[in-house]
Amino acid sequence: MTEERVTRFPGKTDRPLTSARIPLYSVDAIAGVVEVYEQISDNEPIAYLEIPNLPKCDGAIYVVGDSMYPLLKSGDIIIYKVLHDINNILWGEMYLLSIVNNGDAYVTVKYVKKSDIPGYVTLVSYNEHHQPKDFPIESIRFAAHVKASVRINSMG
Template identity: 55%
Template sequence: MNQRVKLIRKELGMTQEQLAQHLGIGKAALSMIETGKAALSSRNRNILVQELNVNPDWLETGKGCMFNAEPDLTSYLHRTDNSLPLQSVPLYSIEGTAGLVPLFSDQAQLKPVNFIHIPNLPKCDGAIYIVGDSMYPLLKSGDIVLYKQLHDIGDVFWGDMYLLSIDIDGEEYVTVKYIQKSDRKGYVKLVSQNPHHADKEVEIARIRALALVKASIRMNSMR
C-alpha cells in the first residue's frame, strides 16, 4: 500500500510537501509512509478515498483503477496559500498571556518573546510552544507551531491540524488536534496523532479560539 501512495502522488503531479499538507501531516511523515517505514493511518486513507476519489480496492490490493472518479483538488487549491519570500513570525508565550483567547484578541498589543524567520512560508499570524504528547510523533512537547488565526468554525477544512482553545468547566484547555466532522449536530471530532489518545467530540460553542497550524519547528537538542 505504501508504494501506491507514492503512485497516487505522482499521478496527481504533487510534491511530497503538497500531498503532506493535504493529509495534514509533515513531509517527513509522508516520506516514511512512501518508503514503508510507517503505516498509512485510517484517517489518511479516508482522506485519499473520500477527498481524492482513490479506489479503496486499488489502494488495498493494487487491482482495478486508481481512481473511482476524477480527483477534485478544489479544496486543496483553495487552502494552499502563496508563500512569502521572508517574514518575521512573532513567537509568543502562552504562560505570559494566560492562554490563546487573550493572545488572539489582543495580539497587536502583546510583546513577542522572539521572532522566527523562515523563507517561503505561508502567511502566519504567530507561533507558540506546545505542551503535551497528543500529536506525537508528529509533534512533541516543546515544539513550536506557527499558526494562522481563524474567526469562524465554518472556515475549517476537515481533517487539517488546528490549534484550539476549549472551555472545560470555565477553564481554558489549549491543544493541537485534527478536526473532523461529527455525526452529532453542533459538535466536531478532535483527533490525535498519538494512538494512545482517544478521539473526543466537543461542542462547537465550547471552542473559544481557533487557528490553522501552518508549520512546526522541532528542537532536537538544547545544547
C-alpha cells in the same frame, strides 16, 4: 486544438514573499484561555522566526503536552494562521484551539474532524493513547490553522 498563451502583468507591489517575521509568543505569559488570541497578541513576542517560503501566518507558540506525539513533541514550535470564522474550518486539518465547555477550559492542538453528532466537532490526537473527543462547535472560542512546525534537536 489550439493552445492559449497567458501573459501575466505583475504590478509594482507584486513580489514573491520569500521570508516573513513571525512573532513567537510564550504560552506561560497568557493569563487565561478564553480569549487566547487577544491575550497572545497583547503580549510582546519573546522572539521572531523567519522561515523562507512559508504561507502567511499570524504567530507561533511552543507545544506543551504529548497528544500529537510523535508528530509534535513538547517543546516544538507551531506556526499558525488565525481562523476568524469557524465555518471556514478545513476538516481533517490540525488546529490550535481554545475550548470552554461545561466550565472547563482547554488550549490544545488537535486534528478537527466532522462529528456524527450534529453541532459538534471531533478532536483527534495523533498519539494513539489519546481517545477522540466530541465537543460542541460553539465551545470553540479560538481556532488557528497550524501551518508549520519547528523542532530543535540539539540544545548545544
